[in-house]
């Protein structure tokens with residue numbers, strides 16, 4: 023007689039994992055390597071930006087007071103006393119009816135408070151000296167980019183846990199972060215179990231299949247921000263698997279296995295957890311696919327026994343392994359982002375358990391819409407390629423119709439959701 027497993031609700035399963043306190047760690051990387059990493063500290067402005075008043079246009083820096091009388095019928099003349107490119111600083115103090123020829127980005131000379139664009143000035147020479155004249159007036163501050171208008175020193179600009187994007191790279195450089203504090207990537211160990219598994223370059227023979235799970239999960243680990251330590255595939259043999267798992271646990275932060283978690287005669291993971299003395303959080307979840315997902319804690323590490331069935335394996339990772347990895351990367355929203363979408367097609371299958379349907383979610387006419395990306399069975403691989411989301415169809419329902427509102431979890435999104443969804 024096989025053991026009867028008691029399925030626990032999905033929310034409870036997620037919570038049990040998240041209660042396990044795994045701390046994120048910080049490391050410093052060069053700004054050149056920080057793109058795509060997660061900030062491990064709030065990013066603060068180390069100075070005003072810009073830190074001096076500067077010209078936002080090519081033209082002439084003037085004292086606005088001297089322009090007051092300028093009009094279409096009264097042109098006002100200025101003596102041009104200096105010439106500045108970006109990076110240059112004028113040693114001169116600008117006096118009455120004087121101007122400085124200034125280029126975009128150059129620091130405003132002392133005394134000036136407005137910039138006249140070249141387009142509205144007439145420049146000429148008189149007695150071999152440069153002059154310019156204007157036929158309109160300017161107010162104090164016209165065409166000036168003021169110190170601190172972009173950022174104020176001490177301001178928190180980006181929160182800890184944010185993914186560094188190209189804009190944040192620009193900020194980091196602006197504030198002189200040569201080395202950037204980022205979350206250390208958790209090392210996630212990975213085994214594929216199954217005597218039936220062939221390597222990717224092996225020819226097909228009766229009864230055997232190529233191992234696709236480890237390639238899929240490795241990509242999922244990288245997508246979420248972890249480092250993959252792949253230990254290879256294991257045959258369904260207790261001693262071999264036990265030794266390999268025990269040894270691997272000394273080398274990683276989290277350990278994922280695929281296959282061997284159900285009630286089959288060669289499903290050894292449950293017995294391995296038992297012999298290890300690991301604390302099994304759950305071994306059955308009220309969901310499809312991925313109901314057999316088994317998760318255990320062991321000496322501050324978490325073991326994820328994902329199903330061997332590819333779609334179940336994929337879903338198990340996204341629901342249970344993703345958030346703990348993201349939390350180690352300091353995310354405050356470590357779970358998949360949940361949004362509402364309109365179901366595009368009928369989904370008549372009744373759902374005793376909550377179902378996560380691999381789906382393609384897209385925007386059409388300003389609305390989020392979702393459609394299954396292929397066959398909905400846990401052994402199916404092909405529907406995963408087109409899946410950018412998981413549609414949540416709650417348990418205890420008789421199926422759904424086109425036009426119904428459904429919840430979708432976005433797989434490629436970087437913002438995430440808090441818990442509970």
Ligand SMILES: Nc1nc2c(c(=O)[nH]1)N[C@H]1C(S)=C(S)[C@@H](COP(=O)(O)OP(=O)(O)OC[C@H]3O[C@@H](n4cnc5c(N)ncnc54)[C@H](O)[C@@H]3O)O[C@H]1N2
Nearest residue numbers: 214216233234235236281282283284289329330331334400
């Ligand atoms: N009597 C019962 N049988 C099964 C139950 C059950 O509750 N009672 N649950 C079924 C469900 S649901 C699932 S899901 C599977 C889970 O099985 P395991 O996690 O133990 O995985 P395996 O038995 O090792 O393999 C299942 C399936 O997946 C293929 N597989 C395994 N590894 C890979 C890989 N790396 N790449 C591609 N495909 C892989 C394997 O060949 C099997 O076909 O159990 C049901 N049975």
Ligand code: MOO
Nearest residue numbers: 311312313334400
């Ligand atoms: O874990 Mo199985 O995929 O529930 O279908």
Ligand SMILES: [Mg+2]
Nearest residue numbers: 282284286289
């Ligand atoms: Mg099995």
